Amino acid sequence: MQIRSHLRSLERSRTARTDPDRPRRFTMRGREWDLLPDVFAPPYSASTDAAMELLGFMAGTQAPRQGSFLEIGCGTGIIAVSAALAGCERVLATDINPRAVDNAALNALRHGVADRVRALHSDLFDAIGADQRFDTVYWHSNFVLAPADHRYESVHDRAYVDPGYAAHRRYLREAPRWTTPGGSVLLHFSDRGDLDRLHELADASGRRLEVLRRTRMREGTELVEHMLIKVSPVRADADPDGARPGPGAARPVRGSG
Numbered sequence: 001m002q003i004r005s006h007l008r009s010l011e012r013s014r015t016a017r018t019d020p021d022r023p024r025r026f027t028m029r030g031r032e033w034d035l036l037p038d039v040f041a042p043p044y045s046a047s048t049d050a051a052m053e054l055l056g057f058m059a060g061t062q063a064p065r066q067g068s069f070l071e072i073g074c075g076t077g078i079i080a081v082s083a084a085l086a087g088c089e090r091v092l093a094t095d096i097n098p099r100a101v102d103n104a105a106l107n108a109l110r111h112g113v114a115d116r117v118r119a120l121h122s123d124l125f126d127a128i129g130a131d132q133r134f135d136t137v138y139w140h141s142n143f144v145l146a147p148a149d150h151r152y153e154s155v156h157d158r159a160y161v162d163p164g165y166a167a168h169r170r171y172l173r174e175a176p177r178w179t180t181p182g183g184s185v186l187l188h189f190s191d192r193g194d195l196d197r198l199h200e201l202a203d204a205s206g207r208r209l210e211v212l213r214r215t216r217m218r219e220g221t222e223l224v225e226h227m228l229i230k231v232s233p234v235r236a237d238a239d240p241d242g243a244r245p246g247p248g249a250a251r252p253v254r255g256s257g
Helices: 006-018 047-055 078-085 098-110 155-159 166-178 195-205
Strands: 025-028 031-034 068-072 090-095 117-121 134-140 144-146 161-163 179-190 207-219 222-233
Touching (some): 025 047, 031 098, 047 179, 078 117
Parallel strands (some): 144 161
């Protein structure tokens, strides 16, 4: 399907990165945000606006939150900052793009939540302390499937496509390991992605997928469906990814870190 074409998504990435009129600041959901070069730019895609709606992070009407929140792939930091503004006491925003880490920190400072939002350079969970746990783990994924042998031309392209769904496979397997008891793993996906392939990866990883909410956003001439998916181990007592800390490691503590 054309909507799932990784080549189209890469072209959208190049347009958003190189547009001479690319803004340095933009407004979304009633708030102003800083935008640095080479960072995923919400003004060029409806997906961040969809994420705000799916998560209930709308200025003036947002659902109250509490506890700790981990965002994978934070980009400009809109979701991480909005989680703090909604009441989360501890937020960790990570991204594989160093400029995105700077951008998230900048927006946390802009909105007065730098004491609650920490930005960290990390490829998925690689740089997160082994003893940290979060009430909510969230990833607005790069849901367009690219061929497994695709090589990125820029770090900006990583926000648009996932070769062979390698990052999705890792997230499904590893994310539950970072939750507090009773915590949730959430994944933002869309019909630009291959949902059948995602379910195959979930089955292979011993994970159950449950769509919590859906919304449709117009992107150019297309109407794209976005969905918020809850990821859970098939068995409640399953050892997520077999990756619990071994003897002598710090024990998980709710809200630690």
